[in-house]
Amino acid sequence: MIDALTALVAPLGVLADAELLTGGQFATTYRVTLADGERVVVKTAPTRTDQLLAYEHDLLRAEALVYGLAASRPELLMPQVLLTDFSRTVLPSDALIVSHLPGVPLVDAGFGPSDPRTVRAETGTGAVLAALHGLVGPAFGYPCGRQSSSWTESFTAMIDELLDDAARWSVPVPADDVRAVMSRHAHVLADVTTPSLVHTDLWAGNLFVDPDSGELLGVIDPERAFWGDPLADLVGIDPMGREPGTPAVLAGYGPVDIDSRSARTRLELYRMRLCLVMMIEITPRKFEGDWVEPHRSAVTANLHVALAALRQLG
Known part of the structure; x- marks a missing residue:
């Protein structure tokens, strides 16, 4: 997985560290630290689509869409979309990279x-x-x-x-x-x-x-x-x-x-x-x-x- 994360964040910088975040029951999420110290969040969709409810297909694309709508509304307090990869070539599922939030x-x-x-x-x-x-x-x-x-x-x-x-x-x-x-x-x-x-x-x-x-x-x-x-x-x-x-x-x-x-x-x-x-x-x-x-x-x-x-x- 480290190789895939390295490839995903490459347009943003060099991966220095990756930490798997727990708590979610749908996507797999990592806190990634780049070589320059910047932290980003990488979220990947499940690869087993046969384990999804009907409405859960393409959820990361919906999340990226909502973040895009929120980009001009700072009062919504949502992270900024930095990169998306919906090609399913680096990973067999969609990936979304967003800014790291404080707190x-x-x-x-x-x-x-x-x-x-x-x-x-x-x-x-x-x-x-x-x-x-x-x-x-x-x-x-x-x-x-x-x-x-x-x-x-x-x-x-x-x-x-x-x-x-x-x-x-x-x-x-x-x-x-x-x-x-x-x-x-x-x-x-x-x-x-x-x-x-x-x-x-x-x-x-x-x-x-x-x-x-x-x-x-x-x-x-x-x-x-x-x-x-x-x-x-x-x-x-x-x-x-x-x-x-x-x-x-x-x-x-x-x-x-x-x-x-x-x-x-x-x-x-x-x-x-x-x-x-x-x-x-x-x-x-x-x-x-x-x-x-x-x-x-x-x-x-x-x-x-x-x-x-x-x-x-x-």
Whole structure:
């Protein structure tokens, strides 16, 4: 791998050191130090495409696209794209090289929930989300995948793809219940008429903060972004939670409807989708460790809570 990394970064400089970064479950990521002392981040997509969910193909290309859109928006705090290699000749998969961000991941910062630094980081997260959602796409859907002129059609297709993935890998999901609530509530998706850029995965591991002040310094991993409903990001920032963000996130974001019947229904639909993703991916990725079964149980329980809420809303 060192030879491939050396070749990838050669246009930027001579590789002096490479450190494999852990924490992600999709791409393989290295922190590379060049001979002149500059540090960059090299991210490579999985080579086993048969272990990917349908929407996960070409995710690094989507990430590069989002970073490109953010290049003229410094308030989005995203790294700069330095190089891309989508030729799949140096490596059998796509590669993306970006600038190295300062700070530490919020998940590793050690702040308590009532720590003022947590509040500052969450307020900054809300502000970043509001700015991100100001970017409008040409249609609804994945930047490098299927798109549609309506959010109803696009989101329905996302759910259908996930149910197909579940069937492909024999993952037991309540498909009939999912289809029933989709049929019952599809009309509320028509309330979304602007395809905003949605990060979808802005949890604490993808936020970089100043460990002393809690100031938000960087935002990474928009590989799973789509053009859609901004409310989906209020689920993505806390995948296992039940509240649409924290008071600090909402304060940083500004006015947003989370209480109307339409908003509450859409939030539950997005929780349902995210739970399906987390349930299904366990099998093709062959996740291992003591954490897997408790995780599966928690995600399954959260899915059924969302489905129950949707039945009640119906």
